[in-house]
Amino acid sequence: MISEDKISHIPVLLKETIDGLSIKANGIYVDGTVGLGGHSKEIVSRLTSGKLIGFDLDPEAIKITRNKLHMFEDKIILVQDDYKNIIKYLDSLNIREIDGVLLDLGVSSMQIDDPDRGFSYTNDGKIDMRMDQTKGISAYEILRDAPFEEMAKIFREYGEENYAGKIAARIIAERKDKEIETTYELAELVKSCYPSNYRDGNPAKRVFQALRIEVNQELSGLYDFILSVSLRLRSQGRIAVISFHSLEDRIIKKAFNYLEKDCICDKKSPICTCNKRREISIITSKPIVASSEEITINRRAKSAKLRIAERI
Known part of the structure; x- marks a missing residue:
């Protein structure tokens, strides 16, 4: 195991992600993949009366992030669990709506380098x-x-x-x-x-x-999770997802496209009978990718793609 003081991690597409989430100071946000806390730190530092709930499967990542963000302990809850259990956890806290959710689906530098x-x-x-x-x-x-x-x-x-x-x-x-x-x-x-x-x-x-x-089981349940967590966003709440390979990106794009549709009836049907409503507006018509400057600093950003959507 690499010692904590030797761990270096540069969060990918940091500015683009934080800007895309449009943080509200009193909002409730979920980081489904805390990792070493790079994105979480930027979110929680913008909160006043708001709260950040952070999830990660890796117990070592949770431990390191808890130490790193100890100064925000009144604004952050860290949970060692799969992000796919976020809805269940929100229910346990009686939280019906959130203002934003982030998923960074990449492996952290700590995990890669160890x-x-x-x-x-x-x-x-x-x-x-x-x-x-x-x-x-x-x-x-x-x-x-x-x-x-x-x-x-x-x-x-x-x-x-x-x-x-x-x-x-x-x-x-x-x-x-x-x-x-x-x-x-x-x-x-x-x-x-x-x-x-x-x-x-x-x-x-x-x-x-x-x-x-x-x-x-990284792809299992990703589509269903995006559908369900997007419906927990309050109006103008946002979801941001960073993927690192085409398999993930295709699932994210498919989920966003489904949520943006207001009808899924057969095109030959004379009237709509599906009762499907448009739930989100896609902010990124094409995924945001890292600049050449960022890739020079952090080569792991090269394959990153960021997609963002907003609840109507």
């Missing part, structure tokens, strides 16, 4: 990838136990990996003699399945992404 977490193919360590290392099945267990069809499907659907079958077959063959235990071992195995002239970044990136998504 070899013990197993998120990165650039740091050698045990393959784990769980946001909460006390629960669930690790990536190591998937590589050890998953049958060929399941493993290939994970790589294909969550990593959009062209060599999914070949990589899964190689893993199955290798583990008969020796289990794949470290990130470097996995990265080298994936590399061996690619043509020698491959030049488009590290070949392991899609497999690592796929395993992380599967381990943490």
